[in-house]
Amino acid sequence: MSSSPKDPDRSILQPYDEPDQDDFRSIDPESGVKRGLKTRHLSMMALAGIIGPGLLVGSGSALSGGGPASLLIGFGVIGIIAFSIMQSLGELTTLYPSGGAFTQLAARFVDPAFGVAVGWNYFIIWFTVLANEYNATSSILVFWSDKVPIWGYFLILWTAFLLFQLLGVSTFGEAEFWLALIKLLGLVAFYLFSIVYVSGGISGADAIGFRYWHDPGPFADGFRGVAKVFVFCSTFYAGVESVAVAATETKNPGVAVPHAIRQVFWRIIFIYMGAAFFFGLTCPANADQLVNGTSRALLSPMTVAIQNAGWQGGVHLINAFVLITCISAINSSIYIASRTLLYMAQQGMAPSFLGWTDKRGVPIPAITMANAFGAISMMNVSTGAAKAYGYIVNLSGVSTFLVWGSISLTHIRFRQAWEAQGYQVKDLPYISLWYPWNAYFGLGANMFLALVQGWSYFSPWDAGGFVDAYILLPLFFVIYIGYKLAYKTKLWKNEEIDLQSGRRRDLDEDKEITEAEIGGSQPWWRQLLKNF
Known part of the structure; x- marks a missing residue:
């Protein structure tokens, strides 16, 4: 498996002087998936993808458990760590946009066993995020009409999302683009409403200013509350x-991935910190509405705010917006979970039948298996939506820190090998900021949070919560x-x-090479629209 260069002074990118036609196929020859995502699809996924019940609904549990200051601290600290992780990931994925992403790279740069552990944790x-999204979506539909039981709504949703995923990655990408755009517009509308509301601009409502930071106060449960919020965040x-x-299924990862990585900064500032x-x-x-854990319905802080402002009918508008975000999040969760299974199966880390794709590049077995795990959401039939959400979040919280920490470790190992084999940093297509400090910070911070995220269960001792948080x-x-x-x-x-x-190489690069050979060029308007 040695790959030491014949000439230490030779750039690793120079072999691309002679294009490999496999690089320009619409179906990836290694994984069998279709390279159908456009640059704008990946950019919008980075900016507003996977924004659903976690942010808009689950924030209610985080707010009630920690208070507004804890929520802001939690989003800020996790945001800094996420930025660090994305810098490492940008450097790795731009150079290696291959199937399996950081799961495969962890196996290549650290240890095959380490890659297996990372893949299954991811x-x-x-599947826990997917279950939460089905939980929230079913609960919203029950809130509107309880004539259909919650398990009935789940079966309808499960079938609809399965059929949609089977349409292919191009359809998925286009749907995610427009759904993400709706999410951004909805958040902007809520931010504007909040400014008007707190400043007394709504007739019949007081100018509340920072009232809730004074009563009930910035912190709901001291450091225990802050630690609890870290899990949610x-x-x-x-x-x-x-x-x-998604890089493997992107037409032009060399352009799209760095652009998407940069979008994450604005996602952290505008979406997470703003919310x-x-x-x-x-x-x-x-x-x-937030502390009533026995409820079968989950209410967003947005819903509570608009109720307190005196617009009771606005509850349905907010719930419709939350429903749209949930639809987007379910769609994305099935996509990510299924591709994780697909690539692990193709690398011998999961049952081999999950690695099959049809001639359109659709991994039908992996999609079906990933979607099946959404049935965990049915625990809300007996426990209530709010309690079910809390259980599932605790189960997945530590896995997020483990996977993020593994990305930092993989990046560190890659850089060590890169230098040991005689390559130069300047030859990388994307260079992460502040290496090595950023990578070591990401590794250390995630190890620390993996250990302290269950702090609230130590005093008073809660054996069930401890097992749920650390299992x-x-x-x-x-x-x-x-x-x-x-x-x-x-x-x-x-x-x-x-x-x-x-x-x-990027698919569109094949066209650029051909045009260069015949001396052609694209008009300015085509250059402007080529990513769309």
Whole structure:
């Protein structure tokens, strides 16, 4: 598996002087998926993808458990960590837009057993997120009409999303583009409403200003509340790394991935920090709708705010907006979970039948299996939507920190091998900011949060909550050690790490090469619209 260059001074990118026609096929020859996502699809996924019940509905549980200051701190700290992770991921994925993303790269740059543990933890994140999204969507529909039981709504949704996913990645990308745009416009509208509301611009409503920061106060439960919010925020942020999973199915990853990575900064500032600020400003942490854990319905802080402002009919408008975001989030979750299964199966990390794709590049078995895990959401039939949401979030929180930490470690190992094999940093198509400090910060911060995210269950001692919060931490090491012992894998030495495979050129580059050979050029308007 050695890939040491014949000439240490030769750039790793120079072999692309002679194009490989496999790079320009619409169906990826390695994974069998279709390269159908446009640059604007990936950019919008990075900016507003996977924004659903986690942010808009789950923020209510985080706000009631920690208070507005804890919510702002949680979003801010996790946002800094997410930015660090995306810098590492941008450098890796731009160079290696191959199937399996960081799961495959973890196996190549660290240890095959490590890649297996990362892959299965990443799948756990997404089937739990998917279950939460089905939970929230079913609960909203029950809120509007309880004539259909909650399990009936789930079956209708499950079938509809399965059929839609089978239409192919191009249809998925186009739907996500427009749904994400609606989410952005909806959030802008709520931010404007919040400014008018708190400043007294709504007739019949008081100018509340920062009232809820004084009563009930900025912190609901001290540091325990802050620690609790970290778990929720990690789930809200889960998905920013999904651009790496989608890179294989992107037409032009060399252009799209760096652009998408840059979009994440604005996602953190505008969407996450903006939502945390305005939710805490307009919704009291002790609102009955948020703390009523026995309810079958989940209410967003947006819903509570608009009710308190005196517009009762606006509840349905907010719920419609939340429903749209949930539809988008379910769609994205099935996509990410199914591709994770697909690539793991193709690398021998999961049952082989999950690695099959049809001639259109659609992984039918992986999509069906991933969607089936959404049935976990049916625990809300007996426990209530709010409690079910809390259980599932706790289950997935530690996995997010483990996967993010593994991305930082993979990046560190890649850079060590890159230098050991004689390559130069300036030859990388995308160079992460502040290496190595940024990568080591991401690794250390995620290790710390993985250990403290269950802090609130220590005092008073809650055995059930402790198990729920930490059960996946030892599971990671069980998978790692078990696979390592079974298949006798080893940690790769820097000189053994494969730095060659998994790279390809953009599909549209084939057209550019042809035009250059015949001396042609594109008009300015075509250059402007080529990403659309």
